[in-house]
Amino acid sequence: xxxxxxxxxxxxxxxxxxxxxxxxxxxxxxxxxxxxxxxxxxxxxxxxxxxxxxxxxxxxxxxxxxxxxxxxxxxxxxxxxxxxxxxxxxxxxxxxxxxxxxxxxxxxxxxxxxxxxxxxxxxxxxxxxxxxxxxxxxxxxxxxxxxxxxxxxxxxxxxxxxxxxxxxxxxxxxxxxxxxxxxxxxxxxxxxxxxxxxxxxxxxxxxxxxxxxxxxxxxxxxxxxxxxxxxxxxxxxxxxxxxxxxxxxxxxxxxxxxxxxxxxxxxxxxxxxxxxxxxxxxxxxxxxxxxxxxxx
Amino acid sequence: xxxxxxxxxxxxxxxxxxxxxxxxxxxxxxxxxxxxxxxxxxxxxxxxxxxxxxxxxxxxxxxxxxxxxxxxxxxxxxxxxxxxxxxxxxxxxxxxxxxxxxxxxxxxxxxxxxxxxxxxxxxxxxxxxxxxxxxxxxxxxxxxxxxxxxxxxxxxxxxxxxxxxxxxxxxxxxxxxxxxxxxxxxxxxxxxxxxxxxxxxxxxxxxxxxxxxxxxxxxxxxxxxxxxxxxxxxxxxxxxxxxxxxxxxxxxxxxxxxxxxxxxxxxxxxxxxxxxxxxxxxx
Numbered sequence: 001x002x003x004x005x006x007x008x009x010x011x012x013x014x015x016x017x018x019x020x021x022x023x024x025x026x027x028x029x030x031x032x033x034x035x036x037x038x039x040x041x042x043x044x045x046x047x048x049x050x051x052x053x054x055x056x057x058x059x060x061x062x063x064x065x066x067x068x069x070x071x072x073x074x075x076x077x078x079x080x081x082x083x084x085x086x087x088x089x090x091x092x093x094x095x096x097x098x099x100x101x102x103x104x105x106x107x108x109x110x111x112x113x114x115x116x117x118x119x120x121x122x123x124x125x126x127x128x129x130x131x132x133x134x135x136x137x138x139x140x141x142x143x144x145x146x147x148x149x150x151x152x153x154x155x156x157x158x159x160x161x162x163x164x165x166x167x168x169x170x171x172x173x174x175x176x177x178x179x180x181x182x183x184x185x186x187x188x189x190x191x192x193x194x195x196x197x198x199x200x201x202x203x204x205x206x207x208x209x210x211x212x213x214x215x216x217x218x219x220x221x222x223x224x225x226x227x228x229x230x231x232x233x234x235x236x237x238x239x240x241x242x243x244x245x246x247x248x249x250x251x252x253x254x255x256x257x258x259x260x261x262x263x264x265x266x267x268x269x270x271x272x273x274x275x276x277x278x279x280x281x282x283x284x285x286x287x288x289x290x291x292x293x294x295x296x
Numbered sequence: 297x298x299x300x301x302x303x304x305x306x307x308x309x310x311x312x313x314x315x316x317x318x319x320x321x322x323x324x325x326x327x328x329x330x331x332x333x334x335x336x337x338x339x340x341x342x343x344x345x346x347x348x349x350x351x352x353x354x355x356x357x358x359x360x361x362x363x364x365x366x367x368x369x370x371x372x373x374x375x376x377x378x379x380x381x382x383x384x385x386x387x388x389x390x391x392x393x394x395x396x397x398x399x400x401x402x403x404x405x406x407x408x409x410x411x412x413x414x415x416x417x418x419x420x421x422x423x424x425x426x427x428x429x430x431x432x433x434x435x436x437x438x439x440x441x442x443x444x445x446x447x448x449x450x451x452x453x454x455x456x457x458x459x460x461x462x463x464x465x466x467x468x469x470x471x472x473x474x475x476x477x478x479x480x481x482x483x484x485x486x487x488x489x490x491x492x493x494x495x496x497x498x499x500x501x502x503x504x505x506x507x508x509x510x511x512x513x514x515x516x517x518x519x520x521x522x523x524x525x526x527x528x529x530x531x532x533x534x535x536x537x538x539x540x541x542x543x544x545x546x547x548x549x550x551x552x553x554x555x556x557x558x559x560x561x562x563x564x565x566x567x568x569x570x571x572x573x574x575x576x577x578x579x
Contacts, residue, residue: 189379191377195381197350198349198371198450200395200400200453202400209397216385290385291384291435292384
């Protein structure tokens with residue numbers, strides 16, 4: 001990087017032979033050989049992208065091959081052609097758009113509620129041992145209760161409308177997220193707090209100006225992971241008296257063994273997940289460009 | 297400015313009973329001095345610095361600054377750590393003026409006006425050779441540059457006392473020497489009292505007006521030495537080569553390594569490291 005190269009010049013004004021050195025460096029260097037299997041080493045971007053695309057191509061090819069074998073029951077493994085036809089039908093059907101809208105709203109509401117509660121609470125738990133002691137063991141306990149097991153209770157508590165579905169998604173993500181946010185907050189180097197105190201900061205100022213700022217890139221990454229889980233809990237949530245939604249529709253298709261349609265919906269869910277993940281990553285890089293790359 | 301340590305001691309609760317980190321230590325530092333605490337690692341010199349900063353509480357004894365007892369951290373005792381402690385989300389300039397945003401520093405009588413504080417931060421950065429890097433973020437800086445920003449940040453606030461805990465410990469030899477020269481310049485210019493912790497004999501002698509030598513754990517002061525090489529402004533790197541400097545260095549080295557250990561008694565161990573094949577060649 002230019003800055004570290006200029007470091008030597010920052011203090012000293014007399015640097016003889018600088019010209020010689022830069023000329024020597026300007027010589028065309030031998031092209032570095034790409035090593036594909038070096039531990040943790042970067043590979044060229046084109047290579048990375050082709051591998052990513054190749055993974056999908058191989059999977060689809062494998063599927064296509066398998067679906068045309070005689071020993072495979074077409075009910076369980078439909079051919080790509082039949083899935084494609086099902087997709088054309090479904091895209092024309094307004095139910096798909098209704099499902100998308102409903103599910104998006106449910107996931108967003110549950111996830112946002114979880115995030116709004118978990119981030120402040122997690123920061124408190126990571127900052128103060130009192131809150132950690134009070135809430136951490138409790139959270140760990142609740143976290144291990146399987147969400148589907150709570151459906152009857154949630155139906156009694158929140159009814160069978162939207163609220164119970166949203167709360168179920170909230171339940172699936174909130175307790176995980178709180179613990180992750182607390183961990184990220186605890187990962188803020190203690191020296192960063194100490195130095196703030198020696199600069200004259202009060203405890204409140206350390207919390208307000210340093211603690212959460214330093215933890216934010218990590219917290220944002222935790223949000224990204226949790227958003228993925230929110231989508232997986234969607235199917236569970238739509239077990240409760242739903243009339244539309246992506247998860248509900250998948251369950252309904254499976255009841256009638258309409259496998260091609262199931263696949264269409266699964267692909268849609270995958271694409272949404274991938275898109276949101278990428279959105280989170282891009283936002284992270286924009287918002288926290290100052291953070292070490294390892295953190296992103 | 298006058299700093300007094302009275303029978304200051306610190307004991308930690310270890311797994312197998314209490315561990316004495318610092319034996320009762322008494323000394324005082326006058327304003328404008330550059331005092332170094334020199335000792336082997338783990339001798340309690342960093343503990344002493346933490347206690348003076350108010351980041352840790354003493355087991356017994358007390359720290360007094362201008363007569364007032366130190367009970368917690370405060371802006372009049374700035375600190376520079378060995379690890380890099382810049383706020384990664386702030387650029388160099390905003391890091392440097394971080395303290396000017398804090399309520400206590402604003403409320404302090406005689407505090408700089410915001411515009412003046414900004415100007416001071418800017419001049420400090422210029423003095424540090426960082427004028428062109430004001431908008432850079434910490435992750436773009438080298439280790440030496442990060443420490444220069446950390447020093448500038450601590451000084452923006454005009455502390456009475458600057459505490460430095462092995463600030464150049466993680467830097468390479470050449471950067472270290474540049475930083476030492478810069479420290480002398482700053483001390484000559486700012487007249488801030490400095491309390492500097494190091495285990496490097498040469499660094500201690502070159503920078504300070506006074507050296508306090510600590511023994512190994514539990515640490516206590518075994519020697520209090522006035523360094524006779526003139527003011528900070530007069531010191532040049534050539535000083536390190538002079539006979540007087542070398543003589544003092546030898547003396548301090550002797551204090552730090554009483555009966556310097558040779559590899560006596562470890563001959564048999566060293567022999568074991570040689571491969572059997574080679575050993576058979578020898579015999």
